[in-house]
Amino acid sequence: MAKGYLGLGSNMGDKKEYLDQAIEQINQHPSITVKKVSSYYETDPIGYTEQDVFLNVVVEIDTSLSPYELLAYCNEIEELLKRKRIIRWGPRTIDVDVLLYENYTSDDEKLTVPHPRMWKRAFVMIPLYEIAKDITNNGEHIGEIIKNLCKEGIRKVD
Numbered sequence: 001m002a003k004g005y006l007g008l009g010s011n012m013g014d015k016k017e018y019l020d021q022a023i024e025q026i027n028q029h030p031s032i033t034v035k036k037v038s039s040y041y042e043t044d045p046i047g048y049t050e051q052d053v054f055l056n057v058v059v060e061i062d063t064s065l066s067p068y069e070l071l072a073y074c075n076e077i078e079e080l081l082k083r084k085r086i087i088r089w090g091p092r093t094i095d096v097d098v099l100l101y102e103n104y105t106s107d108d109e110k111l112t113v114p115h116p117r118m119w120k121r122a123f124v125m126i127p128l129y130e131i132a133k134d135i136t137n138n139g140e141h142i143g144e145i146i147k148n149l150c151k152e153g154i155r156k157v158d
C-alpha cells in the first residue's frame with residue numbers, strides 16, 4: 001500500500017456537500033482507504049480572484065492504485081460531481097488534486113507529483129500540516145515552509 005495526499009476544493013453550490021461527497025467516493029473505492037481528513041478551511045481565491053471563496057480540505061489515503069490510476073479516479077470523481085471548466089482557473093463544484101504519492105516524482109504534464117503549486121499554496125499547506133507534520137520538500141520541513149507563506153485569507157471552519 002502507498003500513502004498519498006489529495007487536495008480538495010470547491011467554490012460553487014453547496015461546497016461542503018461537494019467535498020463530503022468527494023471524500024465518500026474516495027473512501028468507497030476498493031483500493032483506497034481514507035486515513036485522515038483535515039479540518040475544512042474557507043479560503044480567499046488565489047490566482048483568479050474574481051470568484052467566490054473556496055472551501056478546502058486535504059485527505060491522507062492508503063492505496064494500492066498506481067499514481068496514474070489514482071489520478072484517473074480523481075478525474076472520475078470530478079466528472080461525477082459535475083465539475084465544469086468554464087474558466088480554467090475559475091469557479092468549480094469540485095477539484096481533486098493528487099498532491100503527494102509516497103516519494104514518487106513525475107514531471108509528466110498529465111501527472112505532475114508532487115503537485116507543482118502545492119508548496120506555495122497556504123490553502124493546501126495549512127490543512128496538510130494539520131494531518132502530516134513530518135512532510136518535507138527538498139529537505140525543508142513543512143513547518144518552515146508554512147512560516148514563509150502568507151497566511152491571510154484562510155479561516156478554519158469549525
Ligand SMILES: Nc1nc2nc(S)n(CCO)c2c(=O)[nH]1
Nearest residue numbers: 009043044045046054089095123
Ligand atoms: N483559495 C483557493 N484558491 C484557488 N485558486 C484555484 S485555481 N484553486 C483550485 C486549486 O486547484 C483554488 C483553491 O482550491 N483554493
